Amino acid sequence: MLDIAEELNRWCEQGRDFAVATVVATNGSAPRQPGAALAVSADGTAIGSVSGGCVEGAVYELCQQSLQSGEAALERFGYSDDDAFSTGLTCGGGIDILVTPVRTxxxxxxxxxxxxxxxxxxxxxxxxxxxxxxxxxxxxxxxxxxxxxxxxxxxxxxxxxxxxxxxxxxxxxxxxxxxxxxxxxxxxxxxxxxxxxxxxxxxxxxPPPRMIIFGAIDFASALAQVGKFLNCHVTVCDARPVFATAQRFPTADEIVVDWPHRYLDSQKLDGRAVLCVLTHDAKFDVPLLQRALKLPAAYIGAMGSRRTHLDRLDRLHEVGVTELELARLRSPIGLDLGAHTPEETALSIAAEIVADRRGGSGIPLTGAHTTIHHGDTPSAVGHIDSAA
Known part of the structure; x- marks a missing residue:
């Protein structure tokens, strides 16, 4: 439900009645995860999605019924073997939907x-x-x-x-x-x-996870765009004011002119933060990574050739960074996509960030026997039993 909070908040402010259908449990290759929602207002307007299209029509009707009765309902949808076009999930998974009326x-x-x-x-x-x-x-x-x-x-x-x-x-x-x-x-x-x-x-x-990009280079501009696409709060930091400008990074949420390690020292980061070090210059990289690798960030990556990477490791060893800390470093940064342009490189970095966050392997799905949506195992309580 909170994934469509902006629209639902507007309906609440307008005093509109609505019913919200929320995915509460999944099984198999379900298209949406718990929390995904579809809402229907009293005038028939619909927002959001619970299945990517498979069962939206049936859920829409459930919302209308809930609005009329004022009662919550729990419904299960699964794959239809007899007719893939009937009400069911053609992806082979199953979802439980809670429909809640929100009325004045x-x-x-x-x-x-x-x-x-x-x-x-x-x-x-x-x-x-x-x-x-x-x-x-x-x-x-x-x-x-x-x-x-x-x-x-x-x-x-x-x-x-x-x-x-x-x-x-x-x-x-x-x-x-x-x-x-x-x-x-x-x-x-x-x-x-x-x-x-x-x-x-x-x-x-x-709040959106932080993505801090160190190094105001052309690759950083492309990565800032992808970071926003991934719903991150994007910061670009560089000690050189001539490069760290809003004109060069129009999609970034903030531009910081400061030495990277000094700026990092001033920040309080949580375990969802993403740190991308694109400076590939030892005088910036070493003091920055020395600090970054001690923080609870979700992802820490550094750009550079393999030779640069080996030199960087030697320098980090010299300043006391441990092997356990170095094991967290993604360097050279990104997945092997054969990228050349800044945009392609940004895509390879983003792909590694997503794979790291979701537990993906980074290998092609074609011919693989891995799950498509990681976390597709049943939720903690599996399917929800019908209420008594």
Missing amino acids: GGSPVDSVNRETLAAALAAVVVGEAAAVARIIQGPMQLMGRALHLRCDGSYAGTLGSHPELDRAAAGEARALLDAGRTATVEIGADSSHCGRPIVLLVESSV
């Missing part, structure tokens, strides 16, 4: 749920970290109930009548928000106070 003028519980979701959407739109926990398995009267975890650790909304359930859910949501992950979690019967476990979908939204 309903019961007090409906009003609280709408206020909770509206506050979470508003926070996401302005770039705040936020998580939403919703019940996807449990007593029918609790289905779709939402809790909003704020960036400061406090929470709003309620999942039921017992505060211990909210506290347990907030704790689970906090762990997933810290990791920037969306996942299903189970609250035990003791904490749920419903006599049985409750399963939640926790959606997390965090």
Whole structure:
């Protein structure tokens, strides 16, 4: 749901009723992952997607029914062997969809749920970290109930009548928000106070990951464009003011004129940050990488020939960088695509970043026996059992 937060927030501000269908569990080669959503407003407008087209029509009808009844619904869609054009996933996977009505003028519980979701959407739109926990398995009267975890650790909304359930859910949501992950979690019967476990979908939204590009060269301009395409907050840093200009890097979010290592010292990075060192000049590279390899960044890559790489390793050894730290360095940077131009090189770097993030092998899918969408194993609780 948070992947379409901007549009849903606009609907909330306009006071529009809508229903939102969210992927809550997957199995096999499902086209979308948990958290992907399609929403339908009372006037029939639809935004988002839950399947890339396979079951959108059926989910659209479910949203309309939920808007009319005011009740949440859980539906399962899988591959149709008899007729690939019937309602089903032709990719061979399966998805469970939770449909939640978000209406004005309903019961007090409906009003609280709408206020909770509206506050979470508003926070996401302005770039705040936020998580939403919703019940996807449990007593029918609790289905779709939402809790909003704020960036400061406090929470709003309620999942039921017992505060211990909210506290347990907030704790689970906090762990997933810290990791920037969306996942299903189970609250035990003791904490749920419903006599049985409750399963939640926790959606997390965090600010875009940082991509810091060191070295204001032509390759950096192409990489900045690709970084924005990957939804990163892109910074270009170079000590030379004549090269580090907004005119040369129009797609970058910020341009910094400073020595790379000094700028890096001033930054607080999380485990999603991407650092691309394109300077291939020892006086910049060595002090920068000496610091970078001690940070919790997700990806650290450095440009240069293999000879430059070997010289760089010797220099880093001399300043005390350990073998364990050097093992994190992607150098020469990028995958072997045979790239020549700045744009092709940027693509090879981006491909390595994505493969590293998702656990991909980087080999062609043709003839391979690897999964197409990494993480295509069933979610933590597999398919969701129908609510009683």
